[in-house]
Amino acid sequence: MxxxxxxxxxxxxxxxxxxxxxxxxxxxxxxxxxxxxxxxxxxxxxxxxxxxxxxxxxxxxxxxxxGRPAHLATELRLALADAQQDLARGEAGGAADRYRALLADAERLELVAEQAEARLGLGDCALEAGELGEAIGQFEEAERLLAAEPLPRRARAVRGRAVAHLLAGELRYACHLLESAIDELGTSGLGDPEALVLLYAAVIGPYIDMGAHARAAHAAELALALAPHVEDPALVAGMHRQVARTFLAEGRLADADASLAKAQAIYGQLRLRTDLAHCHWMRGYVQAQDGDLVAAERELRTARDMLSARRAALYTAQVEVELADVLRRLGRCGEAAGLLAEVVELGERHGAVHAGGAHRLLGLMAEERGEAEAAEEHYVRALALLERSGATGDLADLCRLLGDLLRRAGRTEAALDAYRTGLGHRAAPGTTTLGPAPAAPVLRTAPVSGSRSAAGRAE
Structure with missing residues (x-):
């Protein structure tokens, strides 16, 4: 006023x-x-x-x-919805241009909520392009604009900032942001189902990467129980995609594939191309774990092509690591090495997790060629990258590979050091370095009876 x-x-x-x-x-x-x-x-x-x-x-x-005519605010909100649709169709570049123009209009009209929406859109566009610093800045500014709003209104900004830090390899900080928001929802009594599904689905990924599988499973169960209260189908689909990661960690490949198929069907209807690409990616991962390498290659290439078309550089790099592993297992090491070289270069500029995974695979291929010195160099570089990210499960496995390599070379003391380092990085089941898991918030809606039956209905 x-x-x-x-x-x-x-x-x-x-x-x-x-x-x-x-x-x-x-x-x-x-x-x-x-x-x-x-x-x-x-x-x-x-x-x-x-x-x-x-x-x-x-x-x-x-x-x-x-002093602002009402129709101007309405037209601005409609234009923001159009920009969001552009982004959903995979047109991140065009969407970013529209969001920037709409942000200028919202600032001129002093419409704070619309400024925040434009900032959130620009943050999502920056995530698609792998511009993590830009994404973090946009999400932080959106949070500032929404500071007076209740946490459910700020959940999307918190989630976006956490995802940007996750892609930058800052797993613990990503968990901290998400867990803090979940705890705040619980203590404030604002147990908004959509906000909780958004946050619980987002935290599954970093939990899995940190080796906290029990905590990831708990988050997945809570997300599935909340699903019947959520009206946004895209949000439910995103939750199913993240829950699939928990099924993978538990070895429930059929359940993971079924969950991903449901998410894929929803995203196909909504034309959310990035999330649909993620479903192809994770289905490929499931098939690779099940030994169906031909089907896995097909799904991973589909995901890579979809993400490349959207210029989603960091997501593309992560898919390429999985694809390279499948190609290695198919005996096509030359193709795998070519993919990994590009990932390593990108990782040195933007992030550590996928670059560390690339060096690990390059080390495995060097070992298979009998090049122990080159393998050790790749393992050591991977170790340095992953130690920055806090990817506990990957670090423990990498230290085992390095220890085995050194032991076979007769370097017993060095091998023991590597094994000890790996043991130090193993997390107890269901824990991280962040303290107790967030308490489950009390919902404002009627509770769902029976977590297992609720999960069944959500799936």
Whole structure:
């Protein structure tokens, strides 16, 4: 709402334009003296008074309170929805241009909620392009704009910032952001189902990467129990995709594939290309774990092509590591090495997790060629990269590979050091370095009876 003097001038201008006296405008709810005081700027009108006067003056409450015609805000929100649809179709570059123009309009009109929405869109576009610093900045600014709003309104910004830090290899910090938000929802009594599904689905990935499989499974169970309360199908599909990671960790390959197929069907209908690509990616991973390498290659190449078309560099790199492993297992090591070389170069500029995975695979291939010195070099470089990220499960496995290599070379003390390092990185089941897991918030809606049956209904 504008300052009282500006509102008063606006009321006076509109009243005289219509040829109304102060008495005619005031009747029947107010007095002419009140209108006179309001027009002189000596009183701040209440929302009730402004809505009454707006109706009498043939305008909107928003225009009277702010000076902005209501249709401008509506048109801006519609344009923001169009930009979001562009992003969902995979047109991140065009969407980013639209979001920037809409942000400028929202700033000019002083529409805070629309500024935040534009910032969130720009953050999502930056994630697609692998511009993690830009993404973090946009999500932080969106959080600042929404600081006075309840946490459910800020959940998307928190989730976006956590994903950016996760892609940058900062797993523990990503977990910290998400767990803190979940805890705040619980202690504040704002157990909003959509916000919780968004946060629980996002935290599954870093839990898995850190080796905290029991905690990931618990988050997945809670997300599945909440699913019947969520109306956004894209959110439910994203949750199914993340829950599939938990099934993988538990060796439940059929359940993982079924969950991903459901998510894939929803994303296909909604044309959310990035999330659909992620489903192809994870289905390929499931098939690779099940030994169906031909099908796995097909799914992973589909995911890679879809993500490359969207210029989603970091996601593409992660898929390429999985694809390279499948190619190695198929005996096509030359193709695998070519993919990994590109991933290593990208990782040195943007992040550590996928670059560490690339060096691990390059070390395995060097071992298979009998090149122990080259294998050791790749393992050591992978170790340095992954230690920065906190990828506990990957670090423990890598230390085992390095220890075995050194032991076979007769370097027993060095091998023992590697094994000890790996043991130090093994997390106890269901734990991270962040302390107790977040408590399950109390929902504002009626609870779902029976977590197992709820999970079944969600699937």
């Amino acid at each position: 504008d300052e009282p003097a500006r509102i008063g001038r606006r009321v006076h201008h509109m009243r005289t334009e219509l040829g109304l006296t102060q008495k005619q405008l005031a009747q029947p709810a107010y007095t002419p003296a009140y209108i006179s005081t309001l027009e002189s700027g000596r009183v701040r009108p209440s929302e009730t008074a402004l809505r009454f006067l707006a109706d009498r003056l043939g305008t909107s409450y928003e225009e009277l309170a702010t």
